[in-house]
Amino acid sequence: MNTAVAHDYSGAPLGAPVYELTQVSKTYARNRVVALENVSLTLRKGSFTSVIGSSGCGKSTLLKIMAGLIPPTKGRVILQNQPVKGPRRDIGMMFQQATLFPWKTAVENIVLPIEIRDGKAAAKKAMDKAHELLEIVGLKGFENVYPNELSGGMAQRASICRMLITEPAVLLLDEPFSALDELSRDMMNMELQRICREQDATAFLVTHSIQEAVILSDDIVVMKPRPGRIAEVVSVDLPRPRTLEMMTTPKFGEIVDHIRGMLDKGEDM
Amino acid sequence: MTEYQTNAPTDAETIQDTVWEQEIAFIDSVPRWIAMTFVFVVFIGTWQLVTSFGLVSPIILPTPMETLKDMIFVGQNLATGGYMLVSLWITIQEVIYGFALAIAIGFSLGVLVGETAFGEKAVMPYLVAIDTMPKVAFAPLFVAWLGFGIESKVALAAFIATFPIVVGTAAGLHAADENARMLFKTMGASRMQTLIKMKLPTGLPQIFTGLKIGAVGVMAGAITGEFLGGGKGFGELIRVAASQLNTPRVFSLILYLSVVGLVLYLIVQWTQRRVVFWQKETVGSYDG
Ligand SMILES: Nc1ncnc2c1ncn2[C@@H]1O[C@H](COP(=O)(O)OP(=O)(O)OP(=O)(O)O)[C@@H](O)[C@H]1O
Ligand SMILES: [Mg+2]
Numbered sequence: 020m021n022t023a024v025a026h027d028y029s030g031a032p033l034g035a036p037v038y039e040l041t042q043v044s045k046t047y048a049r050n051r052v053v054a055l056e057n058v059s060l061t062l063r064k065g066s067f068t069s070v071i072g073s074s075g076c077g078k079s080t081l082l083k084i085m086a087g088l089i090p091p092t093k094g095r096v097i098l099q100n101q102p103v104k105g106p107r108r109d110i111g112m113m114f115q116q117a118t119l120f121p122w123k124t125a126v127e128n129i130v131l132p133i134e135i136r137d138g139k140a141a142a143k144k145a146m147d148k149a150h151e152l153l154e155i156v157g158l159k160g161f162e163n164v165y166p167n168e169l170s171g172g173m174a175q176r177a178s179i180c181r182m183l184i185t186e187p188a189v190l191l192l193d194e195p196f197s198a199l200d201e202l203s204r205d206m207m208n209m210e211l212q213r214i215c216r217e218q219d220a221t222a223f224l225v226t227h228s229i230q231e232a233v234i235l236s237d238d239i240v241v242m243k244p245r246p247g248r249i250a251e252v253v254s255v256d257l258p259r260p261r262t263l264e265m266m267t268t269p270k271f272g273e274i275v276d277h278i279r280g281m282l283d284k285g286e287d288m
Numbered sequence: 289m290t291e292y293q294t295n296a297p298t299d300a301e302t303i304q305d306t307v308w309e310q311e312i313a314f315i316d317s318v319p320r321w322i323a324m325t326f327v328f329v330v331f332i333g334t335w336q337l338v339t340s341f342g343l344v345s346p347i348i349l350p351t352p353m354e355t356l357k358d359m360i361f362v363g364q365n366l367a368t369g370g371y372m373l374v375s376l377w378i379t380i381q382e383v384i385y386g387f388a389l390a391i392a393i394g395f396s397l398g399v400l401v402g403e404t405a406f407g408e409k410a411v412m413p414y415l416v417a418i419d420t421m422p423k424v425a426f427a428p429l430f431v432a433w434l435g436f437g438i439e440s441k442v443a444l445a446a447f448i449a450t451f452p453i454v455v456g457t458a459a460g461l462h463a464a465d466e467n468a469r470m471l472f473k474t475m476g477a478s479r480m481q482t483l484i485k486m487k488l489p490t491g492l493p494q495i496f497t498g499l500k501i502g503a504v505g506v507m508a509g510a511i512t513g514e515f516l517g518g519g520k521g522f523g524e525l526i527r528v529a530a531s532q533l534n535t536p537r538v539f540s541l542i543l544y545l546s547v548v549g550l551v552l553y554l555i556v557q558w559t560q561r562r563v564v565f566w567q568k569e570t571v572g573s574y575d576g
Contacts, residue, residue, distance in 0.1 A: 083470075086474055088470060088473055088474065105476075106473055106474050106475070106476045107476075108476070110474065112470075112471070112474045114467050114470065114471070115467075116465075116467045118465075118467045118468050118471050120468075120486070120489065120490075121566035122489050122565075122566055131475070131485075132475045134485075135472070135475045135476065135477045135481055135485070136475065136476055165566060167566055
């Protein structure tokens with residue numbers, strides 16, 4: 020059963036399709052694990068989609084395929100009308116760990132993607148932009164600080180900037196804030212929402228937190244394991260911009276309960 | 289609405305501070321230099337006692353005073369550019385050339401083994417096999433191949449010091465975690481860029497650990513080479529002094545030699561602090 024194919028987005032303004040996944044399957048050759056089976060998914064421009072599901076149901080695998088880090092065994096991945104056949108400049112990625120390099124200052128870390136793609140001179144030119152980005156995420160004054168001196172939350176902010184410096188059209192986020200405490204996490208999520216709106220970026224977030232998924236997303240892809248596939252896509256028609264206060268509304272609670280029910284059912288399978 | 293009760297004392301009450309005596313281990317209250325001096329004094333004292341009561345023959349162990357006198361003599365010879373300085377300079381050259389050679393070969397092999405699948409699969413097993421051999425046993429071979437000059441000593445010194453550098457470099461190249469690799473992949477980095485901009489800097493701490501072990505080995509190699517292959521280095525002076533049962537001389541020569549080893553080690557450590565400035569001090573460094 021695949022209910023995820025180009026379904027109707029209620030309420031939210033619709034953009035053109037950015038990402039199109041058709042019947043994507045992945046079997047890891049090494050251990051014959053079927054990590055994904057027939058996953059079809061469409062992300063529209065400016066939308067925010069979350070994936071949620073139990074551990075090992077193939078979320079990270081899906082993200083890696085979308086990012087062009089690993090090839091699918093079957094199926095098609097199209098991004099901005101071009102098939103994804105490897106890492107691309109219009110994709111920005113973020114992982115659970117900030118992974119800043121300790122021998123580079125905050126700004127130097129942020130312009131690293133430019134340095135790698137276009138060389139040192141281009142990286143130097145991008146410094147101004149890096150400063151702007153740092154200011155946006157509230158790290159003004161920390162430009163020339165080494166990562167050792169940044170807290171976990173500050174490091175993740177810096178890695179957001181690194182992701183944004185190449186102005187990617189889509190953001191792929193694999194549990195980016197799960198290493199943070201709950202308070203900073205909520206703040207970072209609101210910041211993420213703001214950045215996505217400002218940059219009109221399309222975001223795809225892997226998370227284990229139902230609350231986080233609901234407060235951020237237009238759509239939530241609920242996955243079930245063995246083999247990893249889509250169980251349901253839940254639309255969240257809370258108004259935008261979202262605020263943390265919305266977490267106390269009955270509507271929010273309803274959606275959370277619905278997803279929790281789905282996930283519990285998934286556990287029995 | 290409930291009234292919040294605070295713990296603020298009323299005027300009538302006085303506060304009982306919950307401060308208690310914290311036991312501090314005696315050794316924590318002693319400065320390091322005092323503790324070190326203490327050990328030194330105990331050591332010299334025991335030495336003095338053992339020798340002055342004739343517990344061991346002066347040929348086996350000279351008194352501290354004799355040793356000190358000889359050290360002054362050797363020091364004067366070195367300072368005035370005597371024959372000992374010439375010998376020391378030969379040994380220092382062996383150490384420098386041996387270390388440079390070990391770094392060049394060790395680093396290249398380390399990259400080969402740590403970065404390429406071929407190196408890891410086909411070359412590493414041989415390196416491990418050679419590494420388990422007693423390398424000093426190769427000394428006669430080096431002498432046969434390279435003669436009694438400085439070359440055979442340089443070769444043995446380099447031979448001994450190469451392996452820790454290979455291991456350190458290979459381990460260093462494996463130190464980068466999955467996230468960093470994935471990040472570089474998403475940035476479209478080439479293999480060369482990944483190596484130079486990520487794997488090598490990440491592995492610098494391990495590489496320097498290899499260099500430090502190598503620095504110790506290179507000294508041992510040069511001196512062993514001199515023992516077994518003759519020549520005019522400091523090791524030869526030690527050998528001659530020992531054969532003449534001039535034990536105080538042996539002791540003082542060893543002490544001067546250890547200064548050379550220490551300087552080499554400190555140079556590596558100093559370079560490490562400069563280059564790997566982000567590395568936290570680890571256990572075993574001597575500045576707390
Ligand atoms: N490189 C790999 N080689 C072989 N099997 C893998 C590999 N990566 C993942 N798997 C397997 O594929 C399945 C899905 O893994 P994946 O990492 O995508 O799950 P996930 O949903 O991200 O889990 P989590 O929530 O714990 O991060 C798991 O059964 C895992 O064991
Ligand atoms: Mg995962």
